[in-house]
Amino acid sequence: MRSTGLFAGIHLAGNAFLLWLGYYWLGLGEARAGALLWSLAVAAMGFWLACWLYGASFAFFPERRVGAAYRTALRQLAPLVAAAIAVVVVYALLARACRAMDDPGFRLASWLTLKLRKPVKPSTVQAVSHGVFWVLRWVVAPVLILPIGPGIATRGWAGFRAIASRCRDWRYWLAAPALVVAALWAPLKLVGWVPHMSSFGAEMTSFVVRAGVAYLLFAAGWLALAWVTAGNDTGL
Secondary structure (H helix, E strand, C coil): HHHHHHHHHHHHHHHHHHHHHHHHHHCCCCCCCCHHHHHHHHHHHHHHHHHHHHHHHHHHHHHHHHHHHHHHHHCCCHHHHHHHHHHHHHHHHHHHHHCCEEEHHHHHHHHHHHHHCCCCCCCHHHHHHHHHHHHHHHHHHHHHHHHHHCCCCCHHHHHCCCHHHHHCCCCHHHHHHHHHHHHHHHHHHHCCCCCCCCCHHHHHHHHHHHHHHHHHHHHHHHHHHHHHHHCCCCCC
């Protein structure tokens, strides 16, 4: 139990450092070649550190040893980075496909109106299309991708060939999407929500509170997701 608390504390501190690094990176100029190279170096360092931090969470829960988890993830950093890049590409393609469906949505609405002889609004077709892609982003893709993480974090490149038994467990299909929504979708919505306030001070207070809750929700949700995902030998 003490090791879990220590690991959670390190994870919180690591996320805070990554947030600061991202804020620092956003303020870097790119007018000169040297500044551009430094910006690229900082971005690459942040990406590698994030892969190490989150990879260690997959390596920690099977044996609950803090130092061993970070050493193991550090040894497997190259395949972890490759996996993270692949995930970024997958989600970029999903976002592009979702945007590309907007124009065909108008034509499909016209075709349905003609065939059904009832008016079908383009906004309705777009809402259905966006709903399908929302399920792909937050349910299907995480359930299929996340179980590969523990294998890569502990076994390196061989983890890509592992077929995780979690995908065949119906409980995982319920737990993983719920935790993904809690750890990623909900914090983004919470930070992006701008309630109407009577003064600038109230708005800043609201933002600080919402950002703090979103940060804790993200960190706790990710650790719970890593615990559920990496527990292939221990069960849900």
